[in-house]
Each structure stands twice: as C-alpha cells, then as structure tokens.
Amino acid sequence: MDTNNNEIDDLINTFTEQPELVDNLTDEQVEYLTKYLEAKIKEKEEFLKSKEEA
Amino acid sequence: MENMNVGTTLTEYGELEQNIIAVIKKCNEKNLKVKLSDSYDASNLFNVKNATSVNHYVLDNGLNVYKILNGDEAIDYMISSEPLYTEKISIDSNNKKHLNKYYSGTSCIEYSMGGIGNAIPIDVTDYVMPKHISFLGPNYRGSGLDKNIVSSGSGLVTSGYFRPYSDKDLLKDCTDGKLITYLTKYVQNPRFASEKTLGCVKAITATIEKVKEKANEVEQKKGFFRNLLAKNKKLDEQMEIFGKQGQVR
Numbered sequence A: 001m002d003t004n005n006n007e008i009d010d011l012i013n014t015f016t017e018q019p020e021l022v023d024n025l026t027d028e029q030v031e032y033l034t035k036y037l038e039a040k041i042k043e044k045e046e047f048l049k050s051k052e053e054a
Numbered sequence B: 001m002e003n004m005n006v007g008t009t010l011t012e013y014g015e016l017e018q019n020i021i022a023v024i025k026k027c028n029e030k031n032l033k034v035k036l037s038d039s040y041d042a043s044n045l046f047n048v049k050n051a052t053s054v055n056h057y058v059l060d061n062g063l064n065v066y067k068i069l070n071g072d073e074a075i076d077y078m079i080s081s082e083p084l085y086t087e088k089i090s091i092d093s094n095n096k097k098h099l100n101k102y103y104s105g106t107s108c109i110e111y112s113m114g115g116i117g118n119a120i121p122i123d124v125t126d127y128v129m130p131k132h133i134s135f136l137g138p139n140y141r142g143s144g145l146d147k148n149i150v151s152s153g154s155g156l157v158t159s160g161y162f163r164p165y166s167d168k169d170l171l172k173d174c175t176d177g178k179l180i181t182y183l184t185k186y187v188q189n190p191r192f193a194s195e196k197t198l199g200c201v202k203a204i205t206a207t208i209e210k211v212k213e214k215a216n217e218v219e220q221k222k223g224f225f226r227n228l229l230a231k232n233k234k235l236d237e238q239m240e241i242f243g244k245q246g247q248v249r
Helices: A004-017 A019-024 A027-053 B006-013 B020-026 B041-048 B096-102 B107-113 B147-152 B166-176 B178-190 B194-240
Strands: B001-003 B034-041 B053-059 B064-069 B076-078 B120-122 B133-136
Touching: A004 A019, A004 A027, A004 B194, A019 B194, A027 B194
Parallel strands: B076 B133
Antiparallel strands: B001 B034, B034 B053, B053 B064, B064 B076, B120 B133
C-alpha cells in the first residue's frame, strides 16, 4: 500500500464510518491497516495514560 | 529418468522453489521421490507465450509436474495425471480434422464435451507467490494448442490461455457447487476413475479446503480490524476531552 499517513488516516476514518467497506479489502491491506491502527491506538493509550497520571 | 529424493533434487538443481514442495506435499503427504526428465520446448506444447522450456517431474504417486520456464502467462507449474504430449508439434488451430486425427481418442473428445477434463487453474501456492498452478485431467494432452477447443470447455479457462483463477473465483465456484460437481462427475466416470485421477481430485479438494481456511482466516482478520476501528473511535472520543483532534491522528 503506497500511501502517506494522511491518506491512511482518511482511510481509517472512512472505515470507521462505514465498517462494511472493510469487506472489500484484501488480506494484505487488512494486515497493513491493522498494524498501522494498532500503532496509533498504542500512541493514544499512552497519551491518555500520561494525562491521567498527571 | 533418474530417481531422486525431493530434497536432493531441490539442492542439486535449484530449479524448484518452495511452492512446488507445497504442491508435492499436497499431492502426497508422505516423503516423495521425483523423477526428473529432460526439458522440452514449451512454446508449442503449452501455448504459453514466450515459454522456452518445461521441466517434467514425475511424482511417486504418478502425477506429472511440469515447471514452465520463462512463460509470460500466469502459470508456473502444471500437474497432470498422465504425461503431456512432449513432442514439438505444430497444428493449425482451425484444422480440427487434423487435430482430431492427431489426438484421436484423447483430449479432443473430452474437450469437445467440456467438463473436468479441462485444465482447472487453481492457486495452490500457499499465497507466497502470486502464480497459478493447473491441475490437468488425465485426458489433457496439449489442449492449449487449440484456442477453440480450450475455450469450449468448462468455462474455467478462456481464450486458449489460462486466465488467473483467483481465490475469490474458486470460492464462488465451490459455493455454487460448480467445481465440486465437475469433480464428482469426473470421479464417477469409469473412463477416468483411476487412482491417478483420484490423486488429482484429492489435490484439488485439498486446495479448496486450504482456500476456505484462508478465507476464514481473512475474515477473522477483518473482524479484528473492525474491533480496532471501534476501539480507536472510543479513544478519539476520550481524547477530545483533552482538546485533541477527534480523529485518528
């Protein structure tokens, strides 16, 4: 998948709004987006945790 | 033909990739030996564009594996329960009389009838290489020589060449019962019901199962991804409290 992060974020948002579109993804695309999203979620969880601790 | 252990062959010749090991395993789960024959000219034999030659391997279970070299088509290997015609031949594709004479009693009859005797391109590459492998019926003898004959067959092949037969297509045919019907009819036909034929059918059905397993696996991944999307959305909502943009970034 040859896209920059902004495009991927847009894709993620699209899939969040329309989860049924995930059906159209290939195995490779799902894997790629899953990894990307997992990293993003980790960042957010760490951010929230730091805020709670503060 | 020299009889060799598969592992030895792979090491010595370095021509078979890992995916053919998978094919061999599918054909016979036991430790197999292969016989390596000469290379043949493949341009005429398989009508594979720009193919320069083909290596022929005979498995212990009688299946013939052909590795096509340098072909432009999406086929790397062919498996046949009988040896394919291996002579250089040139046939006018419009001259069916000549063709029928040449192949009297063999593939032409079956191809004119259609059915499982035709090549069935199925991806059994363990999803490592985006190539395709064909399982060929015992009556297959150079069907690619005549576009009309091939295209008049089961519909799984078109235009004389093997079209890429995707997992999606395979699953659809399985769901529709199309492929299973072909296989069933084929096995039930006493003319073709031999151990070799059954070996082919077993290999094909094993492939189908693998594709189904793969499809389930993909579905699970998609389910997991959807859960992540939901989780991400919740996190975005939480982050809005801190003035962060309520999006993924």
